Each structure stands twice: as C-alpha cells, then as structure tokens.
Amino acid sequence: MAFGLLGAALAPGLAEPGSALGLWDFSVAGWVALLLLLLRRVYDITFTPWLARRLLARPADGTILGAEAVEPACDVAPSPAGPVARTWDSASERDEEEKAEDVPTAVPAGGARLRRMVPRGDEVMAASSPGGKPATAAATSSTPAPAAASVDTETAEAVHKRAAATADSMWIAALNLALVLGAWWVIATHNGGCTPWSTWDCFGHWPNHPVMMSQRWYIVLSFAYYLYELAGTVLGCGTKLKNDMVAHHIVTMALLVLGYVTNIIRMQVTWQALFDISNPILHTAKALNASGVKAVARLKWGVFILFALSFLVCRVLAGPYSIIWPSFTVAPQWLPPSLCYPCWALMIFVYILQLIWFYKIVEIAVKGDKAVRKHTAVAKR
Numbered sequence: 001m002a003f004g005l006l007g008a009a010l011a012p013g014l015a016e017p018g019s020a021l022g023l024w025d026f027s028v029a030g031w032v033a034l035l036l037l038l039l040r041r042v043y044d045i046t047f048t049p050w051l052a053r054r055l056l057a058r059p060a061d062g063t064i065l066g067a068e069a070v071e072p073a074c075d076v077a078p079s080p081a082g083p084v085a086r087t088w089d090s091a092s093e094r095d096e097e098e099k100a101e102d103v104p105t106a107v108p109a110g111g112a113r114l115r116r117m118v119p120r121g122d123e124v125m126a127a128s129s130p131g132g133k134p135a136t137a138a139a140t141s142s143t144p145a146p147a148a149a150s151v152d153t154e155t156a157e158a159v160h161k162r163a164a165a166t167a168d169s170m171w172i173a174a175l176n177l178a179l180v181l182g183a184w185w186v187i188a189t190h191n192g193g194c195t196p197w198s199t200w201d202c203f204g205h206w207p208n209h210p211v212m213m214s215q216r217w218y219i220v221l222s223f224a225y226y227l228y229e230l231a232g233t234v235l236g237c238g239t240k241l242k243n244d245m246v247a248h249h250i251v252t253m254a255l256l257v258l259g260y261v262t263n264i265i266r267m268q269v270t271w272q273a274l275f276d277i278s279n280p281i282l283h284t285a286k287a288l289n290a291s292g293v294k295a296v297a298r299l300k301w302g303v304f305i306l307f308a309l310s311f312l313v314c315r316v317l318a319g320p321y322s323i324i325w326p327s328f329t330v331a332p333q334w335l336p337p338s339l340c341y342p343c344w345a346l347m348i349f350v351y352i353l354q355l356i357w358f359y360k361i362v363e364i365a366v367k368g369d370k371a372v373r374k375h376t377a378v379a380k381r
Helices: 002-010 023-056 091-102 120-128 134-141 145-190 213-235 243-261 265-275 278-291 294-329 337-367 369-380
Strands: none
Touching: 023 145, 023 213, 023 243, 145 213, 145 265, 145 278, 213 243, 213 265, 243 265, 243 337, 265 294, 278 294, 294 337
C-alpha cells in the first residue's frame, strides 16, 4: 500500500499494473535514495555512538575483567622507605587533603580502577617543606596526567573508528539482504520462469513479456540503492565507495535503466539475485573484522570463507553460464543488435570487475590480515 501511494504521487506508472515502462518511474528512486540518506544520518548519530560505548567497555579480546582482576582504588604503592608519618602545617590543610583523598579515582574503559602510585615520601616533603601546600603536592604527583589523558583520547578515537566501520558494514549488510530476498521472491513468483538455471525464458518471446509490479518495483528500488551509495560518497554521508565500486555502480545503473525501458527485466532480476547473494555475507564478515573483538576472529574467517565460496559459485562460475552465455546465444534471436551490443559491453565490463575482485579475495584468503592491510592502505592513497 505504501509503495502504491508513493508511486501514485510521484510516478503513476508504478501504481498502475500494465502501464507503459518509462524513465519517469525512476523519479521514485531519487526520493528513496534521499530517504535512505536521511535514515543513514540518523543511524550514524544514534547507533554508532552506542556501539562505540559498547566496544569501549569491552576489551578487544572479548573477555570481561572479573572482580579478582580489579584492584581496590584505595591501594597506595608502598614507599621504599616503609611507612612514613604524615604531617600538616595546620588542621585546615589536613582536612583539605583528607577531602581530596575522598574523591574517587578515575575508572578506565576496561572497567579496572586506577591505582594511586604517589610515593609517600614526596607527599611528606611537599607537605612539611616551608610554604609547602597540599595543592603543590597534588600538582607534582599529577604530572603524568596529560599523557594519560592523551592515551585515553587516542583510545576513544580508535574505538569510535572501529564502531563506525562496524556500523557501516552492518547497515550495508541489512540493505543488501533485503534486496537479495526481494529478488529471489520475484524470481519465485513473477519472473516468467526465468531463473539462473533456466535462462531461455529470460529472452524468449521478447518483447511480449508481461511485466509485473513486483518486477518494476524491484528494479526501481535496486537503482535507488546504487544512487544512494553514489550520492552518499559525493556528500560524505555513509559509505564512501572506492573508484572501482563507483564504476561498477554507474555501469549497473545504466544496465538497469536500459533493460527497464526495453523490457529485459527478467534477465535483470535474475542477474541481480545471483550476484547479490554474496553481498550480505561479505559485509557481515567486514563488520566482525572491523569490531576488533578477538573472540570472533574464528567466526570472522569462517564467514569470509563462506563469502569467498559464494562469490566463486554465484559470480565467477555461474556468471558465464547463467548470464553471459544466454546473452550471446539466446538474446540475439529476439533482441535487435542495437540493443545487444551496448548490453554486451556493459555486461563484460561488470564481469571483468568480478574477476579482479576475486583475485583480491583469494589473496586475502591466502595471506590473511596482511592482505587486508595492504588493500586498505592502497585504497587510502
């Protein structure tokens, strides 16, 4: 119902079954992309800080400090000279120092309370010297504080970066999972028998293919997702795409528009459903890796191996069988050359990208985290 109201307001064709396919339908994609940008902004403001606090309160190895690992905050390092009697110049100074000792010590992110490591001898010298004040002693003993504060700030910044990367991958995984489920639902119900294992119906009897509303909405929403990521890269909101991903998105969007207005929607849905299977798995692995929690290290690599296998099967191997071969053999029997040639060029470009990415995947699988750091460093140049 919501899609119907949106289509009726912005693109009437998307609300009328059997209406002509047209470029105006993609105006809805622009509004959906804008909505995704707004939702992503809210997500970054709310969820990412919460996740950063969770990671900051949890050590990277995934363990939680027990009570026996936390030393009492009131412990004081013993003086090398043994117990030393403390003196004050006046009762008021004694009261002030006792009040200062009542202030609780700082609690670091890991949960353990810091021990006071101030030598007794220094306190006695500062307190008993002529004109010596407790404030002077406190200032002397707190000299390392700026360094400690700097370390805490750097730790917080590092954890925030981890949280931002983790939240980003979780967001992408969720959106891609929704698109994959939508694509396979369309294939199972409204794609005219066109599947990755039965491709003749993808082109047979073209252009007399009845177009279902679910097919149209899926193509428009897929286009909206790519548009959202490109706009987010330009505006600095959400995921920042690398150059190869920018090229991939532009070419894929061109294929979506070209196939939509010429009614090659069946093959487009099949292509997207097949290639997008590995996306949620990839970004789940990236989220686990970005979290930096050592307790999920094995799970991270298990998910990554699952991603590599799905990428190999669904893109590298099934791509030529389910997409390229029927496009070069069945499609020319029905489609005019003026439509086949641009589709072939764009399709081959996308498949070459898959081969390049698979090479990087194999390198990461063989070399482990070293390859991850290498590709990350190259991407930042």
